[in-house]
Structures are given as C-alpha cells and as structure tokens.
Amino acid sequence: DAGVIQSPRHEVTxxxxxxxxxxxxxxxxxxxxxxxxxxxxxxxxxxxxxxxVPIDDSGMPEDRFSAKMPNASxxxxxxxxxxxxxxxxxxxxxxxxxxxxxxxxYFGEGSWLxxx
Amino acid sequence: xxxxxQIPQYQHVQEGEDFTTYCNSSTTxxxxxxYKQRPGGHPVFLIQLVKSGEVKKQKRxxxxxxxxxxNSSLHITATQTTDVGTYFCxxxxxxxTNKLIFGTGTLLAVQx
Numbered sequence: 333d334a335g336v337i338q339s340p341r342h343e344v345t346x347x348x349x350x351x352x353x354x355x356x357x358x359x360x361x362x363x364x365x366x367x368x369x370x371x372x373x374x375x376x377x378x379x380x381x382x383x384x385v386p387i388d389d390s391g392m393p394e395d396r397f398s399a400k401m402p403n404a405s406x407x408x409x410x411x412x413x414x415x416x417x418x419x420x421x422x423x424x425x426x427x428x429x430x431x432x433x434x435x436x437x438y439f440g441e442g443s444w445l446x447x448x
Numbered sequence: 449x450x451x452x453x454q455i456p457q458y459q460h461v462q463e464g465e466d467f468t469t470y471c472n473s474s475t476t477x478x479x480x481x482x483y484k485q486r487p488g489g490h491p492v493f494l495i496q497l498v499k500s501g502e503v504k505k506q507k508r509x510x511x512x513x514x515x516x517x518x519n520s521s522l523h524i525t526a527t528q529t530t531d532v533g534t535y536f537c538x539x540x541x542x543x544x545t546n547k548l549i550f551g552t553g554t555l556l557a558v559q560x
Contacts, residue, residue, distance in 0.1 A: 365548070375491070375536065375550040388547055423490060436481060437548060439490040 334358070336440035338424050344446045350412040353443045355424030356405055363427040365437060366399055366409050370420045381407065414447045421445070452539055454551035462559050467524040469554035471537035478540055480513055480520045481548070486533040491550075494522075527558045 337356040345351055357364045366378040379389040381401045389399070396415070401407040411418055421444050425437040453472050461467050471480065479498045483491040495504055497513035497520060504511045510523045520537055534553045541547040 367550075374552050377547060377549065380547065436493040436496060438493070441490050 336424055336426050336438055338422075338440035338443050340443055341441065342444045342446075344448065345414055347415055347447055348413045349447075350410065351414045351418070351445060351447075353409040353422050353424075353445070355407045355409070355440060357407070357424070357426030358428075358438055359405070361426035361428050361438075362404070363429070363437075364401060364407050365423075365425040365427070366407070367423040367425060367439075368420045369423060369442075375423075378409070411445075414445075416447045419446050452537060452549055452551040454537060454554050456554055457552065458555045458557070460557040460559065461527050463529060464526050467527050467531070467556055469522050469535050469537075469556075471520045471522075471551050473518045473539060476517050478517075480517075481538045482511060482520075482522055483536045483538060483550075484533050485536065485553075489533075491536060524556075527556070529558050529560050532556060532558050 336358055339354045343351060362383050363380060365380040368376045368378055376391055378391045379399045380387055384401045384404055396413060397411055399409045409422060421442045423439050423442045425439045427435050427437040429435045451474055455470050459467060479496055481496045482494040484494055485491045495506060495511050497504060497511055500517050501515045502513040508525045512521045514520060522535055524531055534555045536553045537551040538548050541549050
C-alpha cells in the first residue's frame with residue numbers, strides 16, 4: 333500500500349506569494365495531521381482532522397495559515413501570504429483511529445518550504 | 449499544558465558504545481510512542497508502550513515506560529552507524545484526543 337503522499341517535495345517561493353501544500357493520507361485512515369518542523373521549534377502539530385472535520389487548529393500560527401480536507405483522500409495546507417519565517421518542513425501524517433486508543437501515525441516524506 | 453521533554457538534545461558516540469535518551473512528562477501519559485527520523489527523512493514509528501513499567505526490546509533497542517507513566521527511555525546497545533538520526537518520544541495530549549505531542553528529540557551521531 334502507498335504511504336502518505338505529499339506534494340510538492342520542495343518549494344522555493346518569494347515572500348508574499350501563496351503556498352499550497354497537498355496531502356493524500358493512507359487509504360482507510362480517518363485522522364489526518366499537519367506538522368511543521370524547524371530547528372528552533374522542533375515538531376509542532378498545526379492542525380488535525382477526524383473524518384474530514386477539523387478538530388483542533390490551536391497550533392496554526394496565525395490567520396495566514398489555513399487547512400482544508402474536502403474528502404477522505406485529500407487535504408491542503410495553505411499559507412497566504414508567505415513569509416521567510418514560514419520556511420520549514422511541513423509533514424502530513426495519518427492514522428487509522430485515535431491516538432489515545434494506541435494507534436500510531438504515519439508520516440509523509442514532507443514538503444520542504446523555503447520562502448525568500 | 450502538557451510538555452514532553454527529552455534529554456540529551458545531542459549525543460555523539462563511537463560506534464560500539466551504548467546510547468540512552470530519556471523522555472519526561474509533567475503529567476501521566478496514557479501511552480508513549482517512539483519515532484526515529486533519519487537525516488533528511490521523516491519520522492518513522494518504532495514502538496508504543498502502554499503499561500506501567502513496560503519494557504520492550506527490538507534487537508539492540510530497549511524501551512521502558514516508567515512505573516508512574518510519566519517517563520520513558522530508549523537504550524541502544526552497541527551503536528552502529530545505521531543508528532544515526534533523531535529519536536523522538538511522543539504522547540497523546542491528555543484525555544481522549546488525537547493530539548500527539550512530540551518531544552524535543554535527541555540527535556544521535558555515531559562515529560565509525
């Protein structure tokens with residue numbers, strides 16, 4: 333089975349531009365997570381969805397960030413307008429059931445974003 | 449809020465030496481998971497511990513969950529260059545939640 337698929341793998345964009353990151357979770361998984369990783373802040377949970385519904389977006393840095401999950405097989409994370417401090421690796425991950433129930437999450441390979 | 453701290457942040461060992469990373473929480477955890485991230489890669493699940501005092505082994509890796517379920521450790525015996533990477537512990541934020549909070553990670557460097 334295919335793992336979590338993310339695109340693009342790498343993106344370099346200019347400050348002020350809109351960035352859209354895409355994710356296809358593992359088929360059958362009903363939880364989807366967006367994480368951001370930087371040297372300074374480590375792995376931060378930005379938002380997660382259960383059954384396509386956003387459950388907790390308290391980790392989203394500010395209004396410039398938005399995430400959607402229109403169906404069970406697709407999610408987007410959008411940054412508009414982008415700023416240099418948004419440069420990071422953005423990971424999408426999915427899980428079959430609740431983390432608290434003991435299920436693990438599977439990460440995609442990440443989208444490496446550089447904003448210049 | 450719940451925090452998961454790991455120590456050390458970085459460790460450099462000679463190949464063949466042992467390595468241990470520790471994870472500590474301010475609150476009781478329902479379970480704890482360990483992940484490994486190779487340089488340039490993504491976190492990959494290693495193991496999950498659920499029971500108080502639980503010990504699990506995977507070849508040269510030994511994982512422990514504290515009796516109070518507030519701390520955990522990962523010990524690698526006789527490190528190899530393939531062990532290089534960052535090791536993260538992760539735990540659900542309190543309650544029935546899907547929020548998996550990752551520790552700060554320990555970067556392991558192994559010199560051949």
